Each structure stands twice: as structure tokens, then as C-alpha cells.
Amino acid sequence: MNNIISLYRAKVLAIANHKGGVGKTTTAINLATALAASNKKVLVIDLDSQGNASTGLGCPTPKRVETISDVLLNRTYIQNAIYSTEVDNLSLIPATTDLVNTEAEIGSGADSYHLLQEAIYPLRSRYDYIIIDCAPSLGTLTLNALVASDRVMIPLQCEFFALEGLNHLIQTISSVKRELNSDLDIEGVVLTMYDRRNNLSELVSQDVRTCFGDKVYQTVIPRNVRLSEAPSHGKPILLYDIHSAGADAYLALSAEFLTRETLQEERKVA
Ligand SMILES: Nc1ncnc2c1ncn2[C@@H]1O[C@H](COP(=O)(O)OP(=O)(O)OP(=O)(O)O)[C@@H](O)[C@H]1O
Ligand SMILES: [Mg+2]
Secondary structure, three states: OOOOOOOOOOEEEEEOOOOOOOOHHHHHHHHHHHHHHOOOOEEEEEEOOOOHHHHHOOOOHHHOOOOHHHHHOOOOOHHHHOEEOOOOOEEEEOOOOHHHHHHHHHOOOHHHHHHHHHHHHHHOOOOOEEEEEEOOOOOHHHHHHHHHOOEEEEEEEOOOOOOOOHHHHHHHHHHHHHHOOOOOEEEEEEEEOEOOOOHHHHHHHHHHHHHHHHHEOOOOOEOOHHHHHHHHHOOOHHHHOOOOHHHHHHHHHHHHHHHHHHHHHHHHHO
16 A cells, blocks of 8 residues: 555445436436536546446547456556546546456455455545446445445436335445445435426425435436437537536536535534
């Protein structure tokens, strides 16, 4: 480990929900970008073999020479797997489909859950935030993310089955907290793909707020076509279309996230 005096102590945030297609990657990419735009030093770790966060941050497959797989299997120094992005202050550790084999190689013994936590330890002094984009599963890799993280952010899509199956995630977070990482907590729940024209979105939003109370961000992410187009251009929404409703929403989410952090710090001091 390095013995340089820490200027930063990164908060590590897993973006997780084992349900697929709920906006995890869109949130990871765009919250990270909005935080970087607020002058925070941010690292995104793509922990999904689909590699969507890597693509969405402008790192197509041929560019991904060293990846999170190499890091987890100890085939490289983590520094070698960090790529800069088009966004100032925002870096990326990419993933490729190799991650499927990596997860199998890692196995599922108790030792296998701390690999990411150990790998990112030297980076915690270099960033304000390390944001981990999880895969739609609760397998070994997502458990690694939960063990390595201080907080979990849960995106929920505003659709009828939003809360179904969520118990499984909440129980997994609780057992990781009990057995592997006592610091872990839920940072917040973010409602995604909210459609104002559809009553169902509002009903789901009310249900989620009844269930999670003030863990749910006031900011909701609207369904916005520019958000879905941006990844195919390898750009986060702030670079693809800063005037879109999607950009506004992720800037607002980042502001709310930072305000909550300030309040949490003040409460700690008081
Ligand atoms: N607010 C939004 N408005 C419109 N489209 C969106 C929005 N958020 C996400 N999408 C689109 O919905 C799809 C799923 O989003 P995303 O990839 O972020 O979900 P995910 O939870 O990471 O999926 P997976 O579980 O497969 O990793 C993508 O095509 C994305 O572009
Ligand atoms: Mg994803």
C-alpha cells in the first residue's frame, strides 16, 4: 500500500439491482459525469460483462486492453486498467465479456468476496467517488461490489413490478452488512424512466416512497429518448445533449446526492 498522505477518501458506491434494464448503467454513467462536472474526482468501475458502462463512456471493446477481469485475477496493477474519458475528472476501469469467465474462475468461497475491495484499496486516496456499475445478478461479482462499497444506490424503474423481487436485494445487502462489510448501507433509491403522461409512474412512485421513505430521492429520472441515444455515441448525456430533460435530471440527482452528503456530515459533527 502507498504511504502518501491521503487527500481523498473515496466514497465507494455500488449501483445495484438484480432486475435487468432498470437504469443502473445509465445512472452510473450520468451521475458520475455530473459529479465530475461538480469538480469531484470520479472513477467508474464497470463490473458487468455486458460492458455497457465502458461503451457509454467512450471506451469501445478494442480499446479495452486491460480490464477489471485482469485486476480481479491479479494479472495487472489496477493503475494499468484505468482509462481516462472525454470528461475531465472522470476515469473508467472497463469490462469485457471475459468477465463471465472471470466470475467462474473466482469461484464462490469466502475469500472470493473481498477481491474488489482489496484491489481498489490503493485508489481510495485518489478519488472522491468510486462508482461501481453492477450486473443484473446477485452473483459473486455483485457481492464483491457490495463488500467493496460504503453505500448502495438502487435504481427502480417506474413500472408495475418495480418492487417485486426487491426483497432479495435488500436481504442480500443485509447479509453482506452482517457478515462481510458492516459499513454497508443503502445510500438511496432513484426512480428511473418516469413517464409523466402515465398514471402508473406516479402510483409506483408513491408505493416506492411508502416503502423506502426518505431514502427515495426527490429527483426522478424521466423517460427521455436522448438518455437512450447517448450510449451509442459513447457519450454521457452532459456531452451528448446538455439541454435535454435527461441531463437536467442527472444534474439534479447529483446536486441532491451532494446536499444529502453535506447534511449527513453535519449530523455526524452535531
Ligand atoms: N431515463 C431513461 N429514459 C429512456 N431510456 C432509458 C432511461 N434510462 C435507461 N434507458 C434505456 O433503457 C435501457 C436499460 O437501461 P440501462 O442499461 O441503464 O439499465 P441497466 O439496469 O444497467 O440494465 P442491465 O441490467 O442490462 O445492466 C437502455 O437501453 C437505456 O438506454
Ligand atoms: Mg447495466
